[in-house]
Amino acid sequence: MNSSLNLDAAFSALADSTRRGILARLAKGEATVMELAEPFEMTQPAISQHLKVLEDAGLIVSRIDGARRPRRLSASGIEAMDQWLAMLKKALEKNYNRLDEVLAAMEMPKQKSKKGERR
Amino acid sequence: MSKLTLKTEGDTHVVVTRRFAAPTEAVYRAHIDPKLVQKWMLGPEGWTMPVCINDARPGGKIRYEWSNGKGGGFHLTGEFLELEPYSRIVHVERMHLPDPTPDNHIETRFDADGAGTLMTMRMTLPDAQTRAAMLATGMEHGMEASYVRLEGMIELGSRRSAS
Numbered sequence: 082m083n084s085s086l087n088l089d090a091a092f093s094a095l096a097d098s099t100r101r102g103i104l105a106r107l108a109k110g111e112a113t114v115m116e117l118a119e120p121f122e123m124t125q126p127a128i129s130q131h132l133k134v135l136e137d138a139g140l141i142v143s144r145i146d147g148a149r150r151p152r153r154l155s156a157s158g159i160e161a162m163d164q165w166l167a168m169l170k171k172a173l174e175k176n177y178n179r180l181d182e183v184l185a186a187m188e189m190p191k192q193k194s195k196k197g198e199r200r
Numbered sequence: 201m202s203k204l205t206l207k208t209e210g211d212t213h214v215v216v217t218r219r220f221a222a223p224t225e226a227v228y229r230a231h232i233d234p235k236l237v238q239k240w241m242l243g244p245e246g247w248t249m250p251v252c253i254n255d256a257r258p259g260g261k262i263r264y265e266w267s268n269g270k271g272g273g274f275h276l277t278g279e280f281l282e283l284e285p286y287s288r289i290v291h292v293e294r295m296h297l298p299d300p301t302p303d304n305h306i307e308t309r310f311d312a313d314g315a316g317t318l319m320t321m322r323m324t325l326p327d328a329q330t331r332a333a334m335l336a337t338g339m340e341h342g343m344e345a346s347y348v349r350l351e352g353m354i355e356l357g358s359r360r361s362a363s
Contacts, residue, residue, distance in 0.1 A: 098297075105335050109328070120327075120330075169206065169335065170204060170206050172243050172244060173204060173206065173216065173218075174203075174204045175242075175243070175244070175245075176240055176241055176242065176243065177203075177204060177218050177220075177240075179239065179240035179242065180220065180227075180230055180240040181220065181221070182239075182240075183230050183236055183239050183240050184220055184221070184222035184226050184227065184230060185221075185222070187222070187226050187229075187230070187236070
């Protein structure tokens with residue numbers, strides 16, 4: 082049960098934009114602390130702290146490569162990223178569904194009821 | 201199934217497409233008329249856009265302010281670069297969270313598609329890291345509602361595997 086995704090830890094891990102940025106970066110592939118620190122303009126210890134939170138939450142894993150410890154997304158982390166993209170899509174879809182209503186009211190009141198689409 | 205597509209392209213682009221059952225003129229107007237924009241560009245349930253400034257001419261300013269009605273909110277500023285009624289809008293925008301994010305350069309095209317419109321929004325970010333951060337930040341908007349959904353999904357998943 083505690084091996085993979087710790088739900089409470091995952092939620093608090095995801096509540097920070099730097100950590101979400103780190104996950105988004107790792108979605109592109111494995112990276113070292115130094116590579117992760119650069120775009121965020123943060124010190125390596127600060128990044129390491131974020132990495133520890135993500136690791137404890139089961140979202141990322143590390144491996145040992147000589148003196149380096151590159152991190153990558155775990156299966157749970159990949160799932161979380163997929164769900165994020167799905168959420169972003171949903172937020173956009175919500176906007177555009179509202180736009181559908183706006184357009185229907187504007188130009189084509191006859192087509193107000195949309196066929197084959199249910200909430 | 202969904203009419204919306206969202207994908208990354210190369211290192212710095214995000215492309216969103218969506219079809220609408222309305223002519224290009226209507227879809228174009230709904231993107232620049234503040235009274236119309238305020239009705240739909242709201243993100244998650246419960247959010248409103250109390251301030252919507254859209255000076256739709258090259259060099260004209262954009263300012264959107266969102267509020268969740270509970271003291272939470274953020275705003276976006278930008279400038280229009282090119283407007284071709286009713287087929288194309290080019291603008292730059294940045295979120296203030298409260299620090300400004302790097303500029304997102306956005307070309308929105310409206311192509312006639314039968315009686316409707318195919319909208320293609322192509323965002324260009326300065327670099328791959330900025331794009332990753334933007335996708336992560338964009339996700340933040342839907343977060344409040346999304347947590348509930350995510351929780352639901354995970355619960356559903358564990359219940360399924362438990363039974």
